[in-house]
Amino acid sequence: MMATAMTDIQELYGAALDLQSAEEIARFLDTACRGDAKLRAQVEALLDSHRRAGNFLGGTSSNELATIDRPKSENVGTLIGPYKLLEQIGEGGMGLVYMAEQQRPMRRLVALKIIKPGMDSKQVIARFEAERQALAMMDHPNIAKVHDAGTTETGRPYFVMELVRGIPLNEFCDQKRLTVRERLQLFVQVCQAVQHAHQKGIIHRDLKPTNVLVTMADTVAFPKLLDFGIAKALGQSLTDSTLHTGYSQLVGTPLYMSPEQAEMNLFGVDTRSDVYSLGVLLYELLTGTTPFDKEKLTKASFDEMRRIIREDEPLRPSRRFSTLGAQAISTISQHRSLDERRLSKILCGELDWIVMKALEKDRVRRYESASSLAADIQRYLSDEPVLACPPTTMYRFQKFARKHRPVLATAAAIALCLILGTTVSAWQAVRATTAEAQANANEQKAVASAAVAEEKEQDARKERDEVKALNEKLAAKEQQLQRTLYAANMKLAKVAWEESAVHQVQELIEQHRPKTGEQDLRGFEWHYLHRLCHSELLTLKGNYVDISPDGKLLVTADGRGNVRLCMAQTGQELFALKGDIYGGRAFFSPDGKRLASSTGDGGVKVWDVQTGKELLHLTGGGREPVFSPDGKLLAAGQSIGDGTNKNNVASKVRVWNAETGQELFTCNGQTGEIWCIAFSPDGKRLASGSKDKTVRIWDALTGQELHTLKGHDGYVEYLAFAPDASRLVSLDDRTVKIWDVKTGGEIFSLPGRSRRAAVSPDGKRLATATDGFVKIWDAQTGDEIHSLSHASYSIAFSRDGKRLASGSGDRTVKVWDAMTGQELVTFKGHPNVVMGILFSLDGTRLASASNDGTVKVWDSTTSPEARTLSQTAGATRITSFSPDGQRLAGIVRAPNSGYSINTWNLKTGEMIRTFGAKSGEGLLCLGASPDGRQFAVGTGKWDTTKNDYVGGDVKIVDSQTGDELRIFKAHSTAVNRVVLSPEGKTQASCDVRVAST
């Protein structure tokens, strides 16, 4: 409380000191002290002592100021605390601004503002300190930081700020000839910065163009707000800045001052005062002039100035602009890169209202925050209706009534008298008559004023209507543009889909997901493409996948040691297992009860699938682990280098009891790292391929080496036994070789450069990814059967051997008929090369792993692009869907058999019913009744001698039973088309019509 009182006194004292005449001081104190005699006495006592000290009130002439503002003690080169003054860069109402070099704790350039004498430094610094924490919390790119404050040796307060080299906002805009739109965009940034400060509890109190500097960051204009916290510290009300009338720049502040600030309501200033100042800034940015004339305000006395700010309604920007001289109009328009008439037009309407709402005298009617002002400007910029609007009739009337309250009161009283007139006495009547004359005059005045108000309102209404019409036109145009853009993007999205760039499809369509308030342009095409983008059943993390033998579980590994076990249907994660360090893959044991993964550090871990519990951790041999077909053994490679050469290693295959972890034997002999291991299906043999370019065949019971297969030119990457274990397929980085397991002799090798190989489950075929094709070979002879165009990196047969899947670098997964080579389905969605692929045991699911780190699961039987209904091969003609959309009917003429009417279940794609036609009868067209209970079918009778149709009937058939209900025999040729009228929606209706032709 004491502190506040002190502040009060100090502020009033400071303010009064700057006033010019004793009369003004008296008036100032009348207002400011508000009858607080004690306060006033204290201030007056201070003033008195000041006067006695010889610094006579009002004696601060401009000359004197100039000398005071350039004290010899603080020149360039002077050291103030840790700051060395380098150059004077500015001069403001409050003092001088220097560029200074901070010497410690860090060297940097700062701006240092030294406040002119007359302020109580202690108070200033105390106030600054009080707000310092809040200032420190202000962290906004558009706000210059205030680093520090202190007192010079001469006792003057100074502030240290971030050095901003910029141009005042309005000058910048004029120099760069920014358009109105560009100005508004810049201004929005200013509002947002002010909002930021407000949110931290800091009010600027002195926003003006010189406090908003614009710098260029690259080619982008970047406004910076200066002096946050300084006006407050200076205890600035109106006082400090009003009085030095000799300096035009000093008068700057009242031009931007809110009415409540002008009222010298020292403690009633809130964030909305800054909104007002922003309104003035905006006014100036748009019109090139402030709401109140600078000259007029400069010349006005202190009281008159306050009155103007508090009471005078400024002209709307568009009006103000048109009142300026021709020369000014021309200059201002040029600065905005516009011709004169256009600028006036642009300002007129919504921009007028926005500015005027910010400039409302009553702060309750202003924008409640800087951000809501910014939001309205943004609405204007994006052609949305603004919140600001011309004053309503009621508001206008209220304003009018306030101004003319006495007149209106009389008018009302007289009107009442007139009503009562018939019953009053003659005397009263005489009086009333006299008064009436007066009242009439007043009333006429009032009516005239009201008429003016009405006229103005009509103007505003007309303006609003014009703007509204324009807005509607713009909205319609935008609608049209939106539709054009939509159509273009849908087309692009389809092209992207065809190029398998699913993420691009997604980007394109997501642009058209309507935001709140936007029209939904989406239709069939959007949802179709959207489904295509999500055609996989599941997406999981990882780049390796295995499906459990029962098809219920999936395991993925991401190569970073993360192994995840999931439900194959839902993708729900059951366990996330950690294989110590980077492990390549994770896979199920043949019984599906265990899960194994190499740990990458030369070990293998085995977990229980049910519990996720670690069962085994085998160390020394973590390369390419594999279970024996019965699940009892686990084999993995181990390499022991001699330390000199990475390639010069001794390798062995270690074989453990997969349940106990007991090592059974090792297969020694290979000299390069083991790259692949395979058990023969009968479990009797073990083969290993190595970097030493050999394949070894071992006895899987003893570990004894049986054969060394030589002939590969590269590291052996892949091995697979034929189902009967008689042959072995091996692949190095290029060539596929087939070996006789018994003799160890090479049978043949396949031509071309192969990346992958797979043996069909029946062992009769081989599939390879060779030279950009998927090739299918006869496993016995090595003859090429099919060559399918797909540059694949992974291939897999379905377990029944009927289908083959391939994953490609073109980001697609394809499923082929392994017998005919026909392409069945293409899946898209992986953003990168598909490296691994595998069918579920029942063949319905296909899992693919990509080096993008995702595993996707697909329905291997259904094309995402279109479902194909079963048994529709041959000429098929469809009709409408059933009313519930669940079924579809059509005529099928299957090859080598007659016509039939078929009905399919759309969910399953299966045929539900089929009704065959009579032999020799052609079914040519089909219609369905609106309720779906009846079909109308048009027939044709083919005459083989005439080679033409010789007649046709229309039959009504029960869609459930196939019974013929009615026959219309009438056409002399085949019935080409039959439709049922949409009227008879119920069976009872007798108005169902059939039209045929």
Next chain:
Amino acid sequence: MKLWNALTGELLNTLKGHTRFVNDIAFSPDGKRLASHSRDGVVKVWDVEAGRVVLTITSATMLPDRGSISFSPDGKRLAGSGRAVSSGVGPGALGEVKVWDAQTGDELLSLKGHSLGVSCVVYSPDGKRIASASGGAAQALGAGEVKVWDAETGKDLLTLKGGVFGHRIAFSPDGHLLASDSGGTVKIYDATPLPEKP
């Protein structure tokens, strides 16, 4: 063309007027009008009750293949295969879909983009889209396509490739599925909206 009462089998009317084979017929949604599309290149709209022509449109296709006509769900418009730009014969003909005012016969839109004759034109149940199928002749097997258009602006929104000669298409009642008997099999294109993620 003949009109029967479907329940009684009574022949109501025989509509005569087209000079050539009638490709397609369609009832208006209220069942009071019947539109017919003939190989003579004319679309006629008939008053079903009176059995007389109320509108004749002459800008329809004259392809030897199938032509098609469809009422919009509000009955105010007709969409059908229109007269092709080129000779209109054979696989080289450019197929066009036209939208006419069903009252005045004025041509409102011309949907260009099919490279073959248009065999089927249907409105989506909400009337916002038009789907059309094109296929030229047997030798153009596989070159046919289904297109989805904005029914208001006529903009081409989606092309589904791979059809054959003279196939037909149909929207499911909810407009989410599009069936096409292209390629000798029936294909279902699914645009059922996916559930929004919460």
